[in-house]
Amino acid sequence: MKAYRLNRLFNAQSGNCLDVAIDHGFFNEYGFLTGIEDLASAVQTVVKAAPDAVQLTIGQARHLQSIPGRHKPSLVLRTDVANVYGTDLPRSLFSRMIEEPVYQAIRLDATCVVVNLFRIPDEPEVMDQCIQNILAIKPVCDEFSMPLMIEPLVFQPNAQKGGYMVDGDLTKILPLVRQAVELGADIIKADPCDDVNEYHRVVEIAGGIPVLVRGGGKADDLEVLKRTETLMQQGVNGIVYGRNIIQHSNPAGMTQALMRIVHEGATAEDVIGLVR
Numbered sequence: 001m002k003a004y005r006l007n008r009l010f011n012a013q014s015g016n017c018l019d020v021a022i023d024h025g026f027f028n029e030y031g032f033l034t035g036i037e038d039l040a041s042a043v044q045t046v047v048k049a050a051p052d053a054v055q056l057t058i059g060q061a062r063h064l065q066s067i068p069g070r071h072k073p074s075l076v077l078r079t080d081v082a083n084v085y086g087t088d089l090p091r092s093l094f095s096r097m098i099e100e101p102v103y104q105a106i107r108l109d110a111t112c113v114v115v116n117l118f119r120i121p122d123e124p125e126v127m128d129q130c131i132q133n134i135l136a137i138k139p140v141c142d143e144f145s146m147p148l149m150i151e152p153l154v155f156q157p158n159a160q161k162g163g164y165m166v167d168g169d170l171t172k173i174l175p176l177v178r179q180a181v182e183l184g185a186d187i188i189k190a191d192p193c194d195d196v197n198e199y200h201r202v203v204e205i206a207g208g209i210p211v212l213v214r215g216g217g218k219a220d221d222l223e224v225l226k227r228t229e230t231l232m233q234q235g236v237n238g239i240v241y242g243r244n245i246i247q248h249s250n251p252a253g254m255t256q257a258l259m260r261i262v263h264e265g266a267t268a269e270d271v272i273g274l275v276r
Contacts, residue, residue: 002145002186005111008074009053009147010210010237014263017212019053020046020255021242023078026057027085035247039063042246047072049255053111055240058098061108074111076149077104080133084120085165089158093126097133102140113141114149114189119176120165121157131183138184150185151214152176168194174205181209189214189240196227199234215241221254221275225268228261238262250275 010017022042024032036042043063046054054064055076064075079101084093095116098104105113115137117130134150141148154172155165167173170193177190188211193199203211213231215224224244231239239262248254257271 002147005145005147006186008111009076011052011263015237016232016262017053017210017238018051018255018259018262019055019076019212019238019240020051020073020245021055021215021240022046022060022246023055023057024242024246025060026078026081028083029085032085032243035243035251042251045251046245046255049252049259051255051259052238055114055242058104058108061110065109075108076112076114077101077108077110079105079113079115079137080130082116082118082126084118084123084126084155087158093120093123095126095129095133097137101137102144102146105146106144110146112147112149112187113137114151117150117152117176117180117183118155119153119172120155134180134183141186142184147186148184149187149189149212150180150183151189152180153191153214166191168192170194170198170201173202177202177211178205181206185209187212192227192231196230196234199231199236203235210237212236212238212240215239215244219244221248222268222272224254225257225261225272225275228258229266229268232261232265248275 040063051073053074053076057078080095080097082095115133118126120126154167156167188206191214213236245251245254253274257274260266260271
């Protein structure tokens with residue numbers, strides 16, 4: 001039953017999840033490596049702050065799973081590698097899935113697998129690859145009771161905003177989230193919209209499938225905490241933050257602050273002292 005693995009991912013009391021994404025090295029971007037040059041050390045720091053999950057790749061999952069004891073974050077395994085995040089994009093874009101992703105996830109004792117669903121302007125071939133990836137992994141996830149997290153991401157045109165190209169337009173986010181649900185997502189991991197007070201519409205369109213919100217680009221501490229507070233009030237089931245934690249001067253403090261917002265309903269003002 002997928003519920004057995006989901007029980008390891010979501011907090012028993014709050015029903016929510018804080019997943020720290022440390023899979024950025026998969027995407028071949030120099031700027032993504034800040035704070036995780038020594039990944040083993042970064043994982044140890046995050047684990048001590050006790051988030052619900054850590055998102056890693058097949059080559060780096062060992063840093064989490066080799067830690068002894070029962071009380072450590074669950075592994076969320078990234079299953080696809082892409083070249084779509086650069087400021088200057090290559091001639092041909094791709095999103096490729098690793099071989100036998102669910103089998104590899106089982107061998108690594110993962111709680112969940114995650115795969116992208118990109119919507120990039122004028123790049124329908126990349127979206128087609130993403131859909132093919134999802135169609136291939138979904139039945140295997142069902143066969144082995146492995147929860148499937150789909151990450152519907154809407155990009156702005158690269159010429160307009162190169163690099164981390166989040167488009168917060170709800171009219172684009174909503175149909176892509178719904179498509180991810182229709183394709184069989186057990187969990188949705190989506191970007192925030194321009195007005196986070198409208199994010200309940202994303203929760204509604206997901207139709208009962210848990211929604212975790214991505215952190216996106218790095219931002220000011222108080223802004224990150226207040227945004228998280230507002231998103232939790234909109235009915236999401238948690239967050240997946242990467243660079244706003246791992247590139248922070250106090251990643252453990254930021255993790256602890258976010259955990260209190262996600263699981264205890266704390267406000268940004270309540271927890272800002274943990275960060276500073």
